[in-house]
Amino acid sequence: MxxxxxxxxxxxxxxxxxxxxxxxxxxxxxxxxxxxxxxxxxxxxxxxxISSYDFINKSLSVSPKEAAQFGSFPFLLNNENICKDQDVLLLLFVKSSPGNFKRRRAIRSTWGNESYIKNELGVIVKVVFAMGVHPDIPSKIIIQKTLHKEHMNHGDLIQQDFLDTFHNLTVKLLLQFRWTHENCAHARFLMTADDDVFIHLPNLVHHIQDLGRQNVRDLWIGHVHRGAPPIRQKNSKYYMSFEMYQWSSYPDYTAGAGYVVSGDVAAKIYQATLSLNASMYIDDVFMGICAILAGVSPQEHVYFSGEAKTPYHPCIYEKMITSHGHADDVRYLWKVATAPQVQEISSGLLGNLYCTAVKIMLLCKPYNSNTYSCMAAFT
The missing domain is CATH 1.20.5 (Single alpha-helices involved in coiled-coils or other helix-helix interfaces)
Incomplete structure (x- = not known):
């Protein structure tokens, strides 16, 4: 005992x-x-x-006059005739920064090459670069002169007179939807993407052509974040104060790195911006708030990436749409991703089994959650 x-x-x-x-x-x-x-x-x-996030919109509702102040910056560079008298399948807004000259050059010579798209894919895609002004005053003067030369050569820069900083990304979103409404409302689809995103244009065009034949409406596709919590740590880039957003969860939204909406959704989002407080500086979340008012929900597409790069492999290239984090390797990725042999790699039963096995190995890992999901291995 x-x-x-x-x-x-x-x-x-x-x-x-x-x-x-x-x-x-x-x-x-x-x-x-x-x-x-x-x-x-x-x-x-x-x-x-909760059944809906309607209360958020009521909280952020403002008068049209107040809402207009958030995006009422004068244009410094513009081309109102980019879409004029053209049957535009896709208007593609690239969110760029004034000093990112190399990135824009790389995009124009690869996936953003409008001549290639028209000649090889038989459709009209208009690629424009949205930006503010450089926040450093001495650099701003020199960069602005170079931007004018760039715009004279290409005519594809849309610039407003606001500081191009992280906390003004929502202003850039307002610029895109306002410009689309005024100058390219007839585009059947609108896409917004960062300038370090690689877009497999042939795959994207084929996909939205299929959607267009189905006359889809209320389309908003991308890498969806559901039930994401506001970050309350003050040392975080994405810090969100209780004063600005007091609720425990953001509405569903797509990663701002790259998403596509149908033309009717673009019009609805623009109308929503006319009555909302746009001081929410996380543009992805603000887009989700606008979508509540527009009555639109984001739809997951497994080949839109989040913040991470997608694995490099022909079995991935075959169906990829976007991949994030490509500041220096765009030309290389364009070459290998659009090589003719990519479309043959999964042909036949053995090819299909091979690519499925490869994608399971590459994608079905916990740390790949911000690129393609494991579900992409089976589609």
């Missing part, structure tokens, strides 16, 4: 020591646990318990 008591006390003592160790670790790491686990649990619970 005495021995049993000693064993019980020893076991209890070990349990207490173990619990103290766990609590100590939690106290040290609580900040990380709270923001990376608890906030996501809260966010997902919140998203699926």
């Amino acid at each position: 005495f021995k049993n008591c000693r064993r019980v006390r020893k076991s209890t003592f070990l349990q207490l020591v173990s619990m103290c160790c766990i609590l100590s670790v939690l106290m040290v790491c609580w900040d990380q646990v709270d923001h990376h686990v608890v906030s996501h649990v809260k966010s997902y619970s919140y998203r699926y318990l």
Whole structure:
């Protein structure tokens, strides 16, 4: 009996020591646990318990006069005739920064080459670059002169007089939808993408052509974030204060790196911007808020990437639409991704099985969550 008591006390003592160790670790790491686990649990619970996010729109509603102030910057560079008298399948807005000359050159010579698209794919895609002004005044003067020369040569820059910074990305979004409404409302589809995104234009064109034949409406496709929580850590680039957004979860939205909407959705989003407070500087989230007012929901497309690069492999290239993080290798990726042999790699039963196995190995890993999902391996 005495021995049993000693064993019980020893076991209890070990349990207490173990619990103290766990609590100590939690106290040290609580900040990380709270923001990376608890906030996501809260966010997902919140998203699926509420029936809609209509109350957010009511909270952010402003008068048309107030809403107009967020995007009422004069144009410094513009070309109102880009779409005039043309049957535009896709208007593609590339979010660029004034000093990113090399990126724009690479895009024009690869996936954004309008002549290639028209001659090889038989459709009209208009590619334009949206930007503000360089935030550094001494650099701004020199860069602005170079931008004027670039615009004279290509005529594809759309620039307004606001500082081109991270916190003005929503202003850039307003620019895109306003410009589309005024100058290219007849485009059947609108896409917005970052200038470090690679777009497989042949695959994208074939996909939206199929959608066009089906006369789709209310289309908004991309890499969807559902139940994402606001980040409350002040040292984060994406910090969101309670004063600006007090709710536990953002509405569903697509990653701003690249998404596509149908022409009717572009018109609805523009109308939504005319009555909302656009001080929300995370443009992806603001797009989600506008979509609530427009009555549109984002649809997941497994070959639109999030923030990460997609794996390099012909089996991936065959169906890829976008891949993020390509500042220096656009020309290489364009060459290998559009090579004729890519379309033959999965032909036949063996080819299909081979590519499925390859994609499972490349995509079905936890750390690939911000590129293509594992589901892409089976489509």
